[in-house]
Amino acid sequence: MSQEQKISLTVNGKAETLVVPTHRTLLEALRDAGHYDVKRGCEKGDCGACAVLVDGVAVDSCLTLACTAEGREVTTLTGLGNRETPHPLQQTFMDSGAVQCGYCTPGIIIAAKDLLNRNPSPSEAEIRYALSGNLCRCTGYGKIFEAVEQAAALLREARAMERTEA
Amino acid sequence: MYARFDLSSPRSLDEALTACGASEPPMLLAGGTVALIDIRAGKLDPRMVISLDRLPGLREITRDGQALVIGARTTVTDLLKSPLIAELAPSLAEAAGVFAGLMVRNAATVGGNIATGSPAADLVPPLMALDAQVELTRAGATRQVPLVEFYTGYKRDVRAPGEIITRVILPDPQSGDHNRYYKLARRKGDAITVVGVAVTVRLKDGVCSRARIALASVAPMPIRATTAETQLEGRPLTVEIIEAAAAAAGAASSPIDDVRASGAYRRKMVRVLVRRLLGRAIETQG
Numbered sequence: 001m002s003q004e005q006k007i008s009l010t011v012n013g014k015a016e017t018l019v020v021p022t023h024r025t026l027l028e029a030l031r032d033a034g035h036y037d038v039k040r041g042c043e044k045g046d047c048g049a050c051a052v053l054v055d056g057v058a059v060d061s062c063l064t065l066a067c068t069a070e071g072r073e074v075t076t077l078t079g080l081g082n083r084e085t086p087h088p089l090q091q092t093f094m095d096s097g098a099v100q101c102g103y104c105t106p107g108i109i110i111a112a113k114d115l116l117n118r119n120p121s122p123s124e125a126e127i128r129y130a131l132s133g134n135l136c137r138c139t140g141y142g143k144i145f146e147a148v149e150q151a152a153a154l155l156r157e158a159r160a161m162e163r164t165e166a
Numbered sequence: 167m168y169a170r171f172d173l174s175s176p177r178s179l180d181e182a183l184t185a186c187g188a189s190e191p192p193m194l195l196a197g198g199t200v201a202l203i204d205i206r207a208g209k210l211d212p213r214m215v216i217s218l219d220r221l222p223g224l225r226e227i228t229r230d231g232q233a234l235v236i237g238a239r240t241t242v243t244d245l246l247k248s249p250l251i252a253e254l255a256p257s258l259a260e261a262a263g264v265f266a267g268l269m270v271r272n273a274a275t276v277g278g279n280i281a282t283g284s285p286a287a288d289l290v291p292p293l294m295a296l297d298a299q300v301e302l303t304r305a306g307a308t309r310q311v312p313l314v315e316f317y318t319g320y321k322r323d324v325r326a327p328g329e330i331i332t333r334v335i336l337p338d339p340q341s342g343d344h345n346r347y348y349k350l351a352r353r354k355g356d357a358i359t360v361v362g363v364a365v366t367v368r369l370k371d372g373v374c375s376r377a378r379i380a381l382a383s384v385a386p387m388p389i390r391a392t393t394a395e396t397q398l399e400g401r402p403l404t405v406e407i408i409e410a411a412a413a414a415a416g417a418a419s420s421p422i423d424d425v426r427a428s429g430a431y432r433r434k435m436v437r438v439l440v441r442r443l444l445g446r447a448i449e450t451q452g
Contacts, residue, residue: 003170022173022215025202044203045270046356057243060269063199067173068219111268132355133267 007070011035012079020066026052029066030076037077037106041135048134051107052076058114060133077106080113088154089113089147098147100138108134112148120156124149169205175217179224182330183305185216191327192216196239196278199270218277224332227251232338238277238301238331242266242289245276254339257292257347257364264288264349267356277331280313283321283387290388291364292347293334294380301333302326310335320386343368343376344447348439352426359383360427363415363439367398367447374398379411379440384419384432391415394440403448412441 008017011030020029027050030038041049043062050061053075081087089109092098099105108131115122115130122130127148128141136144171193176182185192193212195201196219204210224237227248234254236245245251245262252259265271265288279289280300290313298313302325313334316323325331339345344367351357362382368375377398379391394414401407421432 003172005173022171023169023205043206045199045266048267048269051269057272058269059273060199063197063202063270063273065173065195065198065202065217068175068198068217070175114268114272129355130268133269133271 005067005070007067009069009071010073012075018066022065022067024066025062026054026064026066026069026074027061029069030061030074035076035078039103039106041103041107045133046135047104048107048111048131049104051110051134053079053110053113056114056117058111075110075113077109080109087113088151088158089116092147092150092154093144096143096147096150098143100136104134104136104138108136108144112151115148116152116155120152120159122148122152169208169211171212172214173217174215175220177220177222179221179303179330179332180305182216182218182221183303183328185214186328186330187305188214190214194218194281194330196275196281197241197270197273199266199274200278200282200284218330224277230335234336234339236276236334236336238275238280238333240276242271242274242276242279243268245289246271253341255292255296255336255345257295257345257366258289260347261288261292261349261362261364264351264354276334280316280334281323281325281331283317283323285320285385285387286359286362286383287388288347288349288359288362288382291362291380291382292345293336294388294390295347295364295366295378296336296339296345297378299335299337300331301335302329303332304328304330308332314380314390317387340368344450346443346446348443350435350439358426361421361432361435361439362388363436363443365440365443365447367403367444369403369447372402374401374403377411379415381415381419381436384421384436389418391418391440393418398444403444405445408441408444408448411444412437415440 039049041047045060045063052061192214195217224239242262242265299310347364350361364380366378377395379394382388394411397411416437419436421429423429
């Protein structure tokens with residue numbers, strides 16, 4: 001028990017050890033460790049820009065103490081895919097023009113990933129509902145919903161292919 | 167965040183209870199979706215924080231005879247996924263469905279929503295209308311307090327130092343009950359409740375044998391509208407009786423004006439929403 005703790009966690013599949021003050025949020029600790037794809041927005045749980053997956057579940061990293069991530073698997077946007085091999089969500093966000101300034105995009109893709117983990121064929125209403133904790137102030141949500149719908153379709157196709165090959 | 171505090175994450179309830187029994191009681195942290203905002207804003211300045219996220223158990227939803235038992239660490243998302251909640255406590259599922267946004271629902275807990283003591287707490291009116299008992303545990307003792315007697319004022323409650331909310335017990339929820347929650351807010355998602363109304367109506371041979379009406383955001387804490395309930399119990403649900411109950415519920419509320427709505431509007435909406443939710447009980451009875 002002290003005001004600073006050494007924690008071990010996995011970030012995007014890689015083991016990391018961080019020394020963090022107990023009051024540090026996961027958002028701050030991740031950005032300090034160079035994970036700038038996690039965005040700092042409202043810091044009140046309203047905007048969703050800081051969303052990450054902790055053990056596969058989307059949470060606001062601004063409302064999570066870093067120390068409570070000890071031993072957990074944290075996934076940020078770049079853990080889903082990269083420029084060479086983008087995740088279907090990253091691909092369809094680019095293809096549909098669902099990104100304007102891009103600040104809200106990492107959090108939205110993480111929330112969408114939480115949705116698609118649970119529901120491979122979401123309706124538009126289900127997509128809207130899952131993203132109701134994410135704010136985009138640029139452009140509107142139409143293309144974002146489209147991108148999630150298209151990514152869900154791509155993932156379903158990929159799974160169907162795997163089944164035929166297996 | 168610049169507050170300084172010691173933090174521990176006990177791995178067992180006993181360890182947590184021992185830590186809570188310290189001479190200066192620590193602050194308990196559940197989902198953190200309110201507490202961390204309050205710490206950052208300087209509204210809370212704890213020296214010692216006990217995070218409950220590693221406590222085993224306390225996250226199940228189980229049946230115990232007639233009763234439905236909800237572990238205090240059950241998240242709002244857990245409520246939404248539970249077939250038992252959907253069947254026996256549909257108002258609680260409705261409240262979970264309109265609770266903040268996805269990430270907050272994934273973290274926020276039932277115990278945390280009760281402990282925060284917000285007058286606008288979305289889970290509290292449904293739980294009150296389901297006669298919830300709050301199980302409080304401290305080292306060596308456990309007691310149950312009716313949720314309706316839990317709050318003693320604005321963000322004040324009956325917990326003694328060292329007590330942790332461990333479970334919430336619904337004594338006899340029945341799938342045939344008319345049990346609904348309605349949240350009135352400025353928008354559909356991610357909003358703070360302007361008026362929250364939960365009702366439970368049990369009908370036997372066309373007569374109301376049990377009525378519960380609970381309200382959020384219209385008093386310093388969530389309340390039951392007991393005068394309105396007595397208008398209903400022992401009577402058939404007619405339009406006139408429903409109107410009398412709705413008026414009594416409006417009279418029971420003492421809302422304030424704030425940025426979201428005026429007090430007068432809130433009181434009027436209590437009457438409208440109680441009338442509407444009770445009216446649906448007549449429709450479903452056929």
